[in-house]
Amino acid sequence: MNLEFMLRILLDSVHQAGYLNAMLQETPVIHLVNLKLLLLQERISQLSGISHYIIEKRETSRVTWTGVDSQVEAVSYKVTKLVPGKEYIFRIAAVNKFGVGEFLESEPFIAENPFKTPSAPSTPIVSAVTGDSIVLTWERPESDGGSEIDGYILEKRDKEGVRWTKCNKRRLNDLRFRCTGLTEGHYYQFRISAENAAGVGVVVVKAGDLLRIDADISGRPNPTVSWLKNGRMIGTKGRVEMTITKMHTSLLIRECVRKDSGQYTLTVQNTGGTLSKVVTCKVLDRPGPPAGPLQVSGLSAEKCTLSWGPPLENGGAEIMNYIVEKCETSRVSWTLVYGDMMATTCKVTKLLKGNEYLFRVRAVNIYGEGETLESEPIKAMDPYTVPSAPTDVEVTSRLFSLTL
Numbered sequence: 182m183n184l185e186f187m188l189r190i191l192l193d194s195v196h197q198a199g200y201l202n203a204m205l206q207e208t209p210v211i212h213l214v215n216l217k218l219l220l221l222q223e224r225i226s227q228l229s230g231i232s233h234y235i236i237e238k239r240e241t242s243r244v245t246w247t248g249v250d251s252q253v254e255a256v257s258y259k260v261t262k263l264v265p266g267k268e269y270i271f272r273i274a275a276v277n278k279f280g281v282g283e284f285l286e287s288e289p290f291i292a293e294n295p296f297k298t299p300s301a302p303s304t305p306i307v308s309a310v311t312g313d314s315i316v317l318t319w320e321r322p323e324s325d326g327g328s329e330i331d332g333y334i335l336e337k338r339d340k341e342g343v344r345w346t347k348c349n350k351r352r353l354n355d356l357r358f359r360c361t362g363l364t365e366g367h368y369y370q371f372r373i374s375a376e377n378a379a380g381v382g383v384v385v386v387k388a389g390d391l392l393r394i395d396a397d398i399s400g401r402p403n404p405t406v407s408w409l410k411n412g413r414m415i416g417t418k419g420r421v422e423m424t425i426t427k428m429h430t431s432l433l434i435r436e437c438v439r440k441d442s443g444q445y446t447l448t449v450q451n452t453g454g455t456l457s458k459v460v461t462c463k464v465l466d467r468p469g470p471p472a473g474p475l476q477v478s479g480l481s482a483e484k485c486t487l488s489w490g491p492p493l494e495n496g497g498a499e500i501m502n503y504i505v506e507k508c509e510t511s512r513v514s515w516t517l518v519y520g521d522m523m524a525t526t527c528k529v530t531k532l533l534k535g536n537e538y539l540f541r542v543r544a545v546n547i548y549g550e551g552e553t554l555e556s557e558p559i560k561a562m563d564p565y566t567v568p569s570a571p572t573d574v575e576v577t578s579r580l581f582s583l584t585l
Contacts, residue, residue, distance in 0.1 A: 230277045236260070241268040241289050261455060263292040264412050296327030298461050299375040301383045305335075312365040318357045319373050328377040335360070340368035345393055381460045385497070386441075388466035388548065392434040396447055396458070399428060404449040406430050411443045439466040439494055468544040468551035469494035471503070471525070475542060475556040482534035482563045488526040489542050489554055498546040505529070510537040510558050532561040 236249040236258055249260055249271075263269060268291045272284040300322040309316035321330065332352035336345040337360060348360040348371075363369060374381050386392045398404060406425045408415045415432070417423045422433040434441055442464045448457040472490030479486040491500060505519040505527055518529055518540075532538065540556040 231275045232278065233276050234258075235274045235276060235281065235284075236271065237273075237284070238269050238271050241270060246272070267292050267412070296378065297324075298381060298383065298459055299326045299328075299330060299377050300324040301385065302333065302373050302375055305371050305373050309359070313363050314359060314361040315363060315369075316357065316359045317371060317373075320356065322375045325375075326377050331376050331378065334374050334376060334381060336372050336374075337363075338370045338372075339364075340370060344391075345372070345395075347395075381458065383461045383463050385463050385465060386437050388437055388439065388464055388496075390437055392437050392441065392462060392464075393431060394445060394447070394460050395429070395431045397429055398449050400449065400451050400453065402451050403427055404451040407448045407450075408432050409446040409448070412446075415445075437464045439464050439469065439496060442494075442497075463497045465497040465548060467549040468492040468496040468498075468500060468546050470552040471542050471544055471554040473554050475540060475554050477540065477556055477559050479528075480559060480561070480564065482561050483532050484528060484530045485532065485559070485561075486526065486528050487540055487542070487556070490525060492544050492551060495544075496546050496548055496551065498548060500544045500546055502545050504543050504545060504550065506541050508539045508541075509533075510539060515541070534561055534563075536561050 232254075233251075234253040235251045236253055237246040238249050238260065239246045250258065260271070268289050270289055271287040274284045275282045302322050303320040305317040305319045307315060307317060317335065319333075332354050333349075333356075335348040335353060335358055337348050338345045349358060360371070372385070374384055384392070384394075398406065408423060408430075415421060415423065420435040422435075424431045424433075430447065432445065432447075442462055445460045445462060446457055447460075448455065450456075469492045471492050474489075476488045477485050478488065487505065489503075503519070503522040503525070504517070505522050506515040507518050507529060508515045519527055529540065537558050537560045539558055541553045543553040544551045
């Protein structure tokens with residue numbers, strides 16, 4: 182996504198003998214704005230002696246500076262083509278007839294929108310069903326992402342098909358819609374998403390299903406189109422297919438898995454400007470492994486205590502319970518310890534003294550059992566033992582006592 186920044190220069194002119202270079206008296210202030218085109222503000226006063234400014238940027242992970250614009254004649258500037266999530270530093274120098282002044286740097290700044298995409302609306306409620314139409318109603322999202330809801334996108338899919346198609350051709354602002362053109366006797370699925378200035382809200386897809394994002398595009402000259410996932414270009418290998426024409430583009434991902442969750446950004450650009458839209462996708466799947474390491478504490482010859490953290494990826498659903506198992510390293514089969522552990526810590530008993538064990542834990546949600554987290558091998562033994570016999574006995578005195 183191409184984020185835009187406004188750089189504002191606060192200028193305090195210096196008119197003293199001996200100054201040969203232009204000088205800035207205040208550091209530039211960075212202000213994050215939305216993705217719409219902004220006009221340059223406030224022309225420089227002719228009395229300042231400043232002819233123009235030079236603006237440069239660099240990512241904090243790099244050491245080289247990149248030129249943004251070397252002929253800026255205003256005290257505010259829109260910086261485009263920043264990568265979401267990257268941290269940047271900007272610097273600005275003033276120029277007068279004597280040369281280039283010293284550069285002044287901004288504080289590090291992460292490229293991100295001041296608002297997010299909205300959460301999902303409520304599940305649509307079906308009513309007024311006929312042979313070729315249906316009425317759906319829903320409620321507003323709990324969160325608008327910090328920006329006003331612009332409208333809703335309602336889509337349908339034949340239960341036997343794979344492609345989602347829009348029910349509404351124009352932007353839908355109401356919380357009710359009558360969908361027509363249905364085929365009598367067919368089963369349909371419907372989904373609704375909200376849209377604000379940051380893009381479309383969360384699109385939910387089950388693991389194994391098809392994810393398809395469609396967009397109509399237009400512009401003169403014809404705009405270039407790019408797709409990003411979490412700020413990186415998307416390849417078109419394996420399960421991913423991308424289509425781009427003059428009037429339409431689509432992104433298709435077959436057999437979705439948990440790692441396909443993320444933010445998908447469509448960017449179109451021509452000489453007239455740049456526009457980006459974001460779609461957040463959540464793939465519902467079995468959970469990832471519990472957060473490690475799987476710690477073993479309170480070890481004795483017969484028992485120990487295990488502890489772990491909740492999965493970093495819950496699969497889009499609440500974790501219901503954990504499954505805990507143990508295995509002697511001399512065997513290949515695992516034995517169930519707990520099948521419905523609710524906590525992230527538990528006590529394991531009935532260990533055999535001297536035997537070496539492995540333990541593993543996996544989380545469970547409504548979609549199934551997740552990946553396992555395994556411990557290092559540990560030996561069941563007491564933390565203390567009977568002391569050994571004394572060594573190096575030395576006789577220091579010879580005293581005898583005899584009682585008759």
